[in-house]
Amino acid sequence: MIRFDEVTKVYRGTAKPALNNVSLEVLSGEFVFMVGASGSGKSSMLRLVLKEDRPSSGSIHVLGQDLNRISSRKVPYFRRNLGVVFQDFRLLPNKTVFANVAFTLQVIGKSKGFIHEAVPDVLAMVGLDGKAERFPHELSGGEQQRVAIARAVVNKPSILLADEPTGNLDPTTSMGIMTLLERINANGTTVIMATHDAGIVDRLQRRVVELVGGRVVRDERGGGYVTQAVPQVRPDIVIPAAEIPR
Amino acid sequence: MRLALVLSEVGQGLRRNLSMVVSVVLVTFISLTFVGTAILLQAQITQMKSYWYDRAQVAVYFCTDFSTVGTCDQQAATPEQIAAVEAQLESPTLAPFIDAYYFEDKQQAFENFQAQFEGNAIASLVTPELMTEAYWVNLVDPTQSQILADALRGLAGVESVVDQRSYLDQIFDILNASSFTAIGIAALMLVAAALLIATTIRLSAFSRRRELGIMRLVGASNRFIQTPFVIEGVVAALLGSILAAGAVVAIVQFFVQGYLSETLPQTSFVGLDDALLVVPVLLGVGALLAAVSANVAITRYLRV
Structure with missing residues (x-):
């Protein structure tokens, strides 16, 4: 579904890579937490999956497509298979709530009939029925995030990225939001979520990928925010002492 | 559905930065008025050229008792010398280039002069003796006056061979210079208009960057994102073009036809039909300019 092959990303003007030789595979229907300190490369990975950036080296395959080979003209059509949710809701x-969700479908050219069927359905699914005509500032933070999730999944994407x-x-x-994301995952959507929230990671016991200084230092199924199991030994990964946060 | 959405985006954009849109309208209005005027001025020059060049003659002036230029030595041309020139004009070498010619003696020249400068103080100072005898020659092709000059200039008794077009050329040079000035100003103004349209579109895109960001995120095609902005620029520029077209038509109608034609009835001027030919050019230039500069301006927001 998503495969990183020895991906390195160096932003212009910086010497230290944001991602350093990362290889990772996410299978269809998985729920993956990406954890790590700020600046460890979580958001960079999500941006690369979205093809908002190109890797400096290495290749990324998403939904069977090599992202290095997608022409910029085709990128919008590729993105229609992905849903994205952010910390700041956007x-x-x-x-209104309805128009925010409908906007997604309008701009990719869906018919009015389809929009009037799909939007109420997805609003009910995220638990916002009856609030379709509210404006974002009239909603609580949790409700606003539900609108954002509704917008991300209304087009039934195969992957949901949550930063x-x-x-x-x-x-x-x-x-509440996590319960919603789990339900979306249970319906077959692959979910990748970058987070700092240890409580959530520990409670859900899903696959955890930990990044430190742009390297994957832990990839554990059913793990917590801090490792409890004996770490998988990956001889190919050597972390310089300076990069391990104390 | 999508058309309605695009149009509502356009309306929103136009309303949101109204003052910039007004400035785009005004700048395209002024610059395209200059473009239109320059085109009409060129048309006027061409029209006058073809009218006057066809009537321009070549004068072969003969020596008088006072002249010292050419082959003259303060001696009036003799009848033999005049006959020799006429023989040249009739000769097989020159005859094919000549449409018609006639001789003007001192008395006729004096009468023509009096008629031309009637009421002017200079008319009373001139006597028939001061006038110059001349052959007036109409050429088949008015541009070939050099042949006549080369053949006749060295003959005895010939003071000078003058192509009247050389007088006209000065006038046309002035008119040409003013039309090039108008084109130059028009070009500068068009550059200003293009930059202003680009800036306006960038501003409009900036004020809608949230929408644009979300559109890109959810996979709106570039064309879909682009179209409202391009239409926005084209609408503003077209408004300016329409104003410019109105101004050009009004100038021709009220100034050229209403004033100049009345004042100078012998001269033919550009008419409304010429002005109406310019209108589609102005609309086309305005729309194209806006479409191109809006497209370039918005491309920055489409990079993925």
Whole structure:
């Protein structure tokens, strides 16, 4: 579904790579947490999956397509298979909940009939029925994130990328959002979530990929935020002492 | 559905930075008015050229008792010398180039002069003796006056061979210079208009960057993102073009036809039909300019 082959990403003007020789495979239907300190490369990985950036070296395959080979003209069509959720929701403040979700479908050319069927369905699924005509500023943070999730999944993408979706929310609301993401995952959508929230990672016991200084230092199924199992030994990974946070 | 969405985006964009849109309208209006005027001025020059060049004659002036130029030595041309020139004009070498010619003696020249400068103080100072005898020659092809000059200039008794077009050329040089000035100003203004349109579109895109970001994220095609901005620029520029077209038509109608034609009835001027030919050119230039510069401006927001 998603495969990173020895991917390195160096941003212009910096010597230290944001991602350093990362290889990773995510299978269809998986739920993956990406954990690590700020600047460890989580967001860079998500940007690369979205093809918002190109890797400096290495190749990335998403949904069977080599991202290095997708022409920039085709990128918009590729992105229609992905849903994205951010920490800051990114809703349009002058549009209602319904219009925010419908906007996604309008701009990719869906018919009015389809929109009027799909949007109420997805709003009910995220638990926002009855709030379709509210504006974002009339909603709580948790509700706004539900709108953002509704917008991300209304087009039934095969992959949902979430960049710290609970970063601005209190623990109870966060758990509500996580329940929603688990349900989306249970319906067959692959979910990749970057997070700092140890409580969530520990409770869900899913696959955890930990990044330190742009390298994958742990890839553990059913893991917690901090490793509890005996770490998998990967002889190919050697971390310089200076890069391990104390 | 999508058309309605695109059009509502266009309306939103136009309303959001109204003052920039007004400035785009005004700048395209002024610059295209200059373009239109320059085109009409060129048309006017061409029209006048073909009218006057066809009537321009070559004058073969003969020596008088006072002249010292050419082959003259303060001696008036003798009848033999005049006959020799006529023989040249009739000769097989020159005859094919000549459409018609006639001789003008001192008395006729004096009468023509009096008629031309009637009411002018200079008319009372001139006597028939001061006038120059001349052959007036109409050429088959008015541009070939050099042949006549080469053949006759050295003959005895010939003071000079003058192509009237050389007088006209000065006038046309002035008119040409003013039309090139208009084109130059028009070009500068068009550059300003293009930059202003680009800036306006960037501003418009900047004020909608949230929408643009989301559109890109959810996979809106570049064409879909681009179209509203291009239409926005084209609409603003077309408004300016329409104003410019109106101004050009009004100039021709009220200034050229209404004033100049009345004042100078002998001269033929550009008419409304010429002005109406310029209108589609102005609309086309305005729309194209806006489409291209808006396209370039928005491309920066489409990079993936």
